[in-house]
Amino acid sequence: MHKIEVEGLNTSFDCQEGDTLVRAALRAGIAFPYECNVGQCGSCRFEVIEGDVEASWAEAPALTPRDLRKGKKLGCQSKPQSDCKIKVRIDQNCIPHFRPQARAAELVSVRDVTHDLREFHFKSDGKAEFIPGQYALMALPGVEGPRAYSMSNQPNDEGDWCFLIKKVPGGVGTDYLFDDLKKGDKITLDGPYGLAYFREDTDRDIVCVAGGSGLAPLISIATAAAYHPAFQNRRIRFFFGGRGPADICGDDYLRLLPGFGDRITFHSTISVPEMDPNGMWVGPVGFIHESVENLLGDDLKNYEYYIAGPPPMLQATLQMLAMKHKVNVEGIHFDRFF
Ligand SMILES: Cc1cc2nc3c(=O)[nH]c(=O)nc-3n(C[C@H](O)[C@H](O)[C@H](O)COP(=O)(O)OP(=O)(O)OC[C@H]3O[C@@H](n4cnc5c(N)ncnc54)[C@H](O)[C@@H]3O)c2cc1C
Ligand code: FES
Known part of the structure; x- marks a missing residue:
């Protein structure tokens, strides 16, 4: 067990042998910045002031040559080998509701x-x-x-x-x-x-946008909203994008929810028409962010957004919402599935 002191923070936390700094800090209720936990996003950069830290994945993609030159490390890939003093910009949004x-x-x-x-x-x-x-x-x-x-x-x-x-x-x-x-x-x-969790304290309708493997968290969020007493009059629009018709799924989970087909709707899109060689697909063809934009039009600003899937799909959806249509980023919650 090693004691970790955070510069400028009047507290320290314990890190068990073999644990990473991000996980140990969150277990202690300390808001160490993070997003993916797997060395890809770079949100958990920090510096060592004193002590020894081992990188469990030295080639993690989030570390740039500039980071390496400046001595920056990734908290999610760093395992302390002694007591340490570190410098990190604490982010109160990362305070865990449940300690992992x-x-x-x-x-x-x-x-x-x-x-x-x-x-x-x-x-x-x-x-x-x-x-x-x-x-x-x-x-x-x-x-x-x-x-x-x-x-x-x-x-x-x-x-x-x-x-x-x-x-x-x-x-x-x-x-x-x-x-x-x-x-x-x-x-x-x-x-x-994870930080892209269901927000109960909004009064907006909900849009879920899932690409490929991004289905799971959005099924969980749509289900929570469907049964939440304060959300009984809210719309939930669920968008799912796959490459071909064989990828399209998720509606069977939503069909079980009260209000499906009425206030809860499912919209699917395929992006690779060649994966429908017999022309059986009758829905839209294109990227999922285009379907969201086409369907919601002038209403885009009125929703709370939850988005999950591969980074390029996330990037295109965020660009459409925040850059092109100036949707308030505080109402957009996302997980990049690296
Ligand atoms: C927040 C989040 C949520 C996700 N949720 C889902 C989900 O619900 N469903 C789903 O299907 N996928 C999800 N993913 C993607 C999933 O975590 C995997 O990346 C994916 O399943 C591919 O894993 P793989 O081992 O088969 O592929 P690989 O290409 O073998 O591994 C890719 C993953 O392993 C990590 N990795 C690779 N090498 C190392 C190493 N040496 N040391 C440490 N880490 C390494 C990478 O950062 C990457 O996350 C999620 C990803 C993130 C970040
Ligand atoms: S949390 Fe994403 S790189 Fe560490």
Whole structure:
């Protein structure tokens, strides 16, 4: 166990051997800045003033040559080897509502949702505490570094954790999850993490925009909103974009919600028409952000947005909303699925 002092902050926190600075700070209720937890976004940059810190992934993409020259490190990839003093810009938005913890979880069932998207249901001791939209880190045997996956279910007292995971060709973690993990096997789930969670304190209607693997957190958010007493008169517009018709899914989860087809609507788009060789697809063809723009038009500014999916889809949607239509960024919450 190492003691970590944060410059300018009148407190310190403990970091267990093998834990990262981001995770240890959040476990102590300290708002260390972060987003992805997997070395890709760069939000967790910090400097070491005193002490020894080991990089668990020295080549993490978020570290630029400039960062390296200036001695910057990534908090999510840094494991202290001694007591340390560090410099980091604390971000109050990162204060955890539930302090993350690691727990063993057993795979109890799987279900194929599409040709490459599978629902995994794990069970742990104790409660599954998170806010809809958040994610957990999975430590998988033989896989270097944890993998982040968003919960698709609701928080519960029974220890149920459900995920919708897309198989990535050649991906080390998804190869393990799809090909090696068997019912009854246990993995470590660490969480909850993430800032793109359901906001209860707004009076706007909701738009969810999911691309590819981004379905899980938005199903969880739409479900929470559908049952929330204060949201009974709100619209929930759910947009889902896939490459071809075989990728389109998610409506079966939404159909179970009160108000589906009325105040809750599902809009799907495919982006690669060649993946519909027999011309069976009758919906729009294009990118999902174009569908959002076409359908909402002058109303774009009136919604609270939740967006999840691959970084290019996120970038295009954010550009359309914030840059082109000047939608207030405080009402846009997103997770980039690196
Ligand atoms: C916040 C968040 C939520 C996500 N939620 C979902 C979801 O709900 N469903 C879904 O299908 N996908 C989700 N993803 C994507 C998911 O985490 C994986 O990136 C994806 O499944 C591919 O994993 P892979 O191991 O198969 O691919 P790989 O290409 O083998 O691994 C890619 C991932 O592993 C990390 N990584 C690679 N090498 C190392 C290393 N040496 N040390 C440490 N880390 C390393 C990368 O940062 C990247 O996250 C999410 C990602 C993020 C950031
Ligand atoms: S939180 Fe560390 S790089 Fe994203």
